[in-house]
Amino acid sequence: MDNFRTLKITIYRTIILVLIAIAGGVAFNQFSPKGLKLITPFHRVNIGDQHLKIPIFLSRKLYKQQSLNLGSHQPLEFRLNEAYEHYQNRSALFIDARTSAEYNEGHIPQAVSIPIESFDYQTPILADFPMNQMMITYCEGESCSESIDLAVHLNEIGFSNVHIFIGGWEQWQAAGYPVNEGDQP
């Protein structure tokens, strides 16, 4: 009988500890500058019969570690030399996913600016291109994730030939390749 009561007390106490932890975690998260949304924001990606939910924090590292099962729409990575080759051949549309201010300071020539935060499915510039247009997204460098998010968005709306230039603006600049300034491609 005593054993049973001891066990019961332990279970009650455990529940109280869990409640304290939940309260502590949620309160801390509320006030922390690095706090997260309680419900993870995500993109919905529909490919054929497949419905995928991709969390928005999906970062470059994560993307590199795993191959998202996006079927034939999967965005592929391009290295610097591949990106440069397409630039020279004018065989791909470069898309700058950074902010407009960053784009104006300098970007890959011919690249159009689609800041990820202003992306919407009606972005007029996209209407000009066929769905199989080769696209190469990029952002600041290896540690940013806007280019991946943008590539995922572009896949969502049906562009089937989207690539990500992982090295981004930093590698392009470091290689001494041509750059343009201002708000025109």
Add this chain to the structure above:
Amino acid sequence: MNKVKIFSAIAIIIRLLLGFLFLYSALDKILYPARFAEVIYNYRLLPVELLNICAIIVPWIEITIGITLLLGVWIDASAHLLSGLTIVFIGLLLSAIVRGLNIECGCFSLDSEGSLVSWKRIFEDILILIGGIYLLWYSFKKQILLKSQSALE
């Protein structure tokens, strides 16, 4: 009598070791919640919506365990929670190994080197579990002993 002393000395050592270990484990996860959410995502077990809430609460469960163990308060509940959590961790690690996932463990720290999921991590968790079960057993014994003593008085 001596035996009792040895048991309680062992309990104190385990308490302190696990207490510090759990506080240490929680630190990185609290400092970098988004990174921890990614680590959880990599296990591919939770619904996407629940990743953040899990990343927010799990480190605080570890902190609660760490503090109660160090202070010696409610050891029974703390050891109970610790054992349960560790069993869940072992299950997660096993499932990742079975599915051939080569992912960061997220066990003790979130450094960029990242300790990967491996049998070694499972072995470590089993040691922690043994510690937790010992504390649970010890605190039960102690409570029952205390009760029978006070009943005698």
